[in-house]
Every structure is written in structure tokens, then in C-alpha cells.
Amino acid sequence: MRTSFAALFLRSRGGAARTGLLAAVVTVALLLAPVDLLAVPLRGQVNASPMPNAVLLVGALVSFSLASPWRDLHELVPLRRLVLPRALWYLALTACLLLAGYVALAVRGLEPFAAHLLRSGLAATGAGALSACLLPRSVSWTPVLLYGMVSWVWGTVDQEGTARVWSLPNQPLDSAPAAAVAAAAWLVGGLVFTWRDGRQVG
């Protein structure tokens, strides 16, 4: 039986089983993540909400599923045949992981935090995609994860959780620049991935 091109492409990215596993990780993480402003360890009188920062975990996981284990083979295929599957895969992954996160929020009755999930999730997906295109899969998870951790520990300045300029997840939800950065990161990440594809394992 002849396997379709789309099926081969999907299989090269881990297919439904691995994507389901990653989505389950996102759901479990957001089921556990506290949403209240809590004291940040070692920072004295400084509070932050772990949840918006934890959403950046999505970026670490997405970079894994965007890497290309058979890049040598893909380079033999004309770019125009790969553009659509890559773009669709990027969209599907984004939707799947955001949906997985939303399920967790819905179970906890925290739908109002969906806006945080959307903003941080889009930024993390875009950054994760860039990371997957620039770094080998063995380390492509590091930049977004590191940013998430640094943002949690040092991204706020006081007990009200006021964000530093560079800490996107901690910005107030009505911050237009933060929303623009998140949307731009997602778009740029998607375009670069569609054009270049993720790096090979190594």
C-alpha cells in the first residue's frame, strides 16, 4: 500500500501519539500550576504568578515536535511540496497544545486565564519554532525553558507582581506591546519554520 506524502510527513514529526503525549504534559502542568501571586523563592518581598510563566513550557515541547529527524530526505523534496505540510503542522501543533492547556483551565474553572494561555502560548510556540530551526533538537528546548524560569524568578519587582519590561508572561493582559510581541513571535516562528524546517537531531 502506498503511504501518502502527508502521512509520511506526520510520521517524521512523531505523529499523533507523541503529540498526544506532549499535549497531556501541558494539561497536567496547567492542572498543577498555581495562578495566584505567590512569593518567589529567594527574592524576599517579591511575588509572581507561576501559571503564565509555566505556559512557556509549551515552547520547550513544541521545539521537540518541530525538529526534523530526516532532514536529509526532506531536502530532496521540492520546497513547494513541503510548505503546506509544514505550515499546517505548525498550526495544528499550536492549536493542539493551546487546546490541551485550555482543557486544564476549564477543568479548574479558570477560563479567564485563557488570555494568559493564548498570549504566552503563542509567544512560546513562535520562540520554540525559531529555536527548533536554529538549534539541534537535543538543545532546542533550552532557550524558551530558560526564559520561562528566569521570567518566573526575576521577572517581577514587587508584591503586586509588577513585571519587568523584558518579562512578557508577567505583563498585564491589557498590554498592547506584549500582545504584539507574542503575535509577532508566533508569526515569525511559523514563517521561519515553514521556510527552513527544524534542524536535524544532533
Next chain:
Amino acid sequence: MRVLRSWFVLPVTAVVAAVSLVSQPEARFSTTWAVDAAVTSLLVVWPLSAGLAAADAVRVRRTGGALVDALPAPAVVRLLWRRAAAAGAWTAAGLGIAAAGGAVVGAAHGSPPTLAAFTPVAPAVAGSFAVAALGAALGVLLPSWLLPPLLAAGSYAFLAFDVAGAQSLVGLVGATSGVVLGLEVGPVALGARVVALSAAAAAAAVVLAWSATRRPWLLAPLLGVAVLAAGAWALADMDDPYGHWRSDADWPCADVPGAGGLVCVPSDQRRDVEVLAEALSPVSGRLTQLDPARADQDFSATRASRADALLVPLPFGRPVDEPSMADAVAAELAPCLRGDRDLSAREEEDVFAAVVTTAWWLAPGREQDPALLESLGLPDSPPTRAEAQRAYDVITTCR
């Protein structure tokens, strides 16, 4: 295929330590705080380092394949140990650079580097190797590319979400907090942490070696037990951080002018001792008027072994004024505000009002917030001697 190098943990550690230093204004004025801020960077570097060490081990297991299996057992062990040690070594090197940088910043602001300031680096280095060895051991046991991100993200989530009380582990990676000098930990507690973390590293290394050459899962339970035991041992010392503070017997002290007491500071902040003594002089004089028994009252910048000293805040480059000293002294005089006794809301409000009154008496020239005075039912003029005396009696007896 290009070999994964964990060298970039070094610049990452240095950059994160710089973020930590910049976020902690006090760190600029104290070598102890600066080194501690550098050590604090490990809170985020350790999960990363564990993941990278795991990635290296996964690479060896997956891509080395038959070649690795064909090597004699000692060669495989050497190969894995060297790779696991690399992640730990790069982390330790980054930490060393960050600590040295912190010391330079402190020295530039007049805080001399002291040996005590650098002692927290010892358990941090031992811990860096332990974390890398643990990551590598897990990488050998579960050779999947999914392991490194999940390991790092899982460690992060455990810490951030405080799963199973995991946040108490952060005591191992620094102590920069409102509890000013928990970081002046005594040598015994430090030694125990070094030994505990080294034991965890050794256990992981043994599992790593065994797993690479024999049936891996036989030793997996040993790894779990060893890590839990080492962690429990390392953390047992932190139940009472005050009990392990370094003796302040050799700290620089200065006479409070016009009073019989002393004010003492940690040795790396000796340049501030005269500033504090000057600021405390009028406060101490007025305190003696309320209670002649406090004529030779000592003051200290930490609640170290000088148990009868009153805690005062260190300036950390900020101007020291009488009101801030008066506030600190008045709050210190009330043992029940330090959790020695459960107070009802009403009692707590009374004691707080008495603290405000006493602090106003100790620094009479200060400006008060009218809203605060109104909320506490206090008059908007400075207290008389008799009012201050009554307030002093309330806070010292907690009645």
C-alpha cells in the same frame, strides 16, 4: 555528527547570575550578598544542566549504539563519566566567574571580599556535579530524546508549583531574601550539604557506570533511594537556619556615640558600621529615657549569636535616617510581633499602634502618614513622654 557540548552552560550561568545581581540592589554593596546572588542563579541553571547532561547520555546510548557496546566496560564508564562531569564542570566554572564578578562589584562599592562570603560556593559546586550526574544517569536509563526537555521542564515545574514541598530545596542554592543573613551559614551546616550533595553525585555516578554496562534497571531503585536520602540529609540542616549561623564574635563593631552599647555588622560591610552608629545615637539615647536598663543596649545587623542585640537594617548604599532605625528598634522591642505568641486581631492592632507611638518618640522629627494615624486611632501630634512610656510597656510586655 556534531558532538553536543555543554559549554554554553557557562555563559548561561554567568548571564543568569548577572540578572540575579542586577535584581538585588543590596548585592552591589556586600560581597556576601553578591556571591549569594550568583549562587541563586543555580535555581534555573540546575534543571538546564540536568537536561543537557541527560541529552549527552541519550546521544551516547542512541547514536553510539553498537560501537559503545563493543567497547570494554571501563572505557564506556570513562566515556559517560567524563561527559556527565563536563556539564557539572561548565556549570561550576560559570558559577566561579559569576561569584568573582560579584566580588569585584562588591569591592568596587567598598565591601572587601571575605572567605565567609565564598563558602556557599562549595555546596553549589558539589551540587552542580550531582545534578549533572543525575541527569546523565537518567539519560542512560531512559535513552529518549524526549527525556532532556521533560526532565528540565519537570524539575522547573516541581520547583515553581512547589510540588511535594520541592521549593524547600531552593535553600541549597542561595539565601538572598528578607531574612538578611541566613546566608552566613556555619561551617558545619555547609560541610553537611557538601557531603550530602557529593553522596548524591557518587550514587548517580555508580548507577551511570553500572547501567551502561549491565542490566540498567537493577540499580534504578538505588538511585532513587540515594537521592532521597541525600536530599533529606541536606535539607535537615535547614529546619533551623538561625541555629547554624556563623558566630559574630569577630565582627567589626562601633560604639554608639553617647550610649553604652555597640553596633556590629558582618565583616564585609564594615564600612557601614560608623554610619549605623551615628544614626542610632539619638535613637539609643531616647530609648534609654524610656528604659534606663537599655543604656548599654547592643545593636546588630543580623540576628546572629548576639541574641540580646536589637536587629537594625543595613544601609546597603541607601542613606540611613533616624526614622528607619527607630522603626526597626521599636518593632524589635515587641517579641510578640515575631511570632512568639498568638495575638488576636484586636491585640495585634494595639501592639502595632504602640510600636508606631514608640517609634515616633524615638525619632520625633519624622513625618507621619495621617491616614495611618487615623486608622490606628492615634493623635496627629508627637507622643508625650508618658504616652511613649505606656506604649513601650505595651510592646515589651505584649499586654
